[in-house]
Amino acid sequence: SQQGEEDPQALSIQEGENATMNCSYKTSINNLQWYRQNSGRGLVHLILIRSNEREKHSGRLRVTLDTSKKSSSLLITASRAADTASYFCATITSYGKLTFGQGTILTVHP
Amino acid sequence: DVKVTQSSRYLVKRTGEKVFLECVQDMDHENMFWYRQDPGLGLRLIYFSYDVKMKEKGDIPEGYSVSREKKERFSLILESASTNQTSMYLCASRAGRRALWGQPQHFGDGTRLSIL
Known part of the structure; x- marks a missing residue:
C-alpha cells in the first residue's frame, strides 16, 4: 500500500490563486519530500522537510509537517500557469527508498 | 546539476521480446533506482542498486531484472515483455x-514503453 496519500486527487484554480495539497502517511518518517512532474517528464524535487521541522519555505512554496497527525501540506502561493503539473509527496523508508503517493494533478488556468 | 539520462523517450516492442532500458547518471551517485508509473497506482519501485554489481528488489520485481556493471549505468531488463508491462x-x-x-x-x- 502507498505510504503517502495525496488529497485532493485533482485541483483546478485560476492564475494568482493559492493552491493547497495535502499528504497523509502511515509510518514514522525521517523526512518528507515533495516532487513536481510536468506532463510526460520525470519528477523534479521541490522541497524537503525533516521530521523535527514544522514549516519550511522555498520561494512561493510553503510546506508544513504535523508528525502527530502524520500529515503534510504543500501551499503554492500566487499560482502561475507554469505551475500546472502533478505533485507528489514521498517518504523515506529503509535504505533511503522513497515511497510515493499517487499525486495531485494541479491545473492553473491563465 | 545532476543529469540522469534515459536512452529512449518512447519505445514500442512486441510481446515476448527481451527489452533493455538504459539509464546513465553523471554525478558519481552510488544509488540508482528504477520505477514504473501507472495511472491510479503512482510510482512503484522495481529494483534499486546501491553499488556496482549490487541490486535489491523493490516492490514489484517480477518479470524484470537489472544490471549495474558500471557505477554510472543502470539497466532494466524485461526478460520476455508482456502487455501488462506497458508503462x-x-x-x-x-x-x-x-x-x-x-x-x-x-x-x-x-x-514510455508500449508492448504490443
Whole structure:
C-alpha cells in the first residue's frame, strides 16, 4: 500500500490563486519530500522537510509537517500557469527508498 | 546539476521480446533506482542498486531484472515483455553514503514503453 496519500486527487484554480495539497502517511518518517512532474517528464524535487521541522519555505512554496497527525501540506502561493503539473509527496523508508503517493494533478488556468 | 539520462523517450516492442532500458547518471551517485508509473497506482519501485554489481528488489520485481556493471549505468531488463508491462519507466539516482540517504532523488525524463 502507498505510504503517502495525496488529497485532493485533482485541483483546478485560476492564475494568482493559492493552491493547497495535502499528504497523509502511515509510518514514522525521517523526512518528507515533495516532487513536481510536468506532463510526460520525470519528477523534479521541490522541497524537503525533516521530521523535527514544522514549516519550511522555498520561494512561493510553503510546506508544513504535523508528525502527530502524520500529515503534510504543500501551499503554492500566487499560482502561475507554469505551475500546472502533478505533485507528489514521498517518504523515506529503509535504505533511503522513497515511497510515493499517487499525486495531485494541479491545473492553473491563465 | 545532476543529469540522469534515459536512452529512449518512447519505445514500442512486441510481446515476448527481451527489452533493455538504459539509464546513465553523471554525478558519481552510488544509488540508482528504477520505477514504473501507472495511472491510479503512482510510482512503484522495481529494483534499486546501491553499488556496482549490487541490486535489491523493490516492490514489484517480477518479470524484470537489472544490471549495474558500471557505477554510472543502470539497466532494466524485461526478460520476455508482456502487455501488462506497458508503462512509463523512470530512472533515478541519489548519493549513497548513509548520511545522505534522506537526500532528494534525481530523475530522468522517463521512457514510455508500449508492448504490443
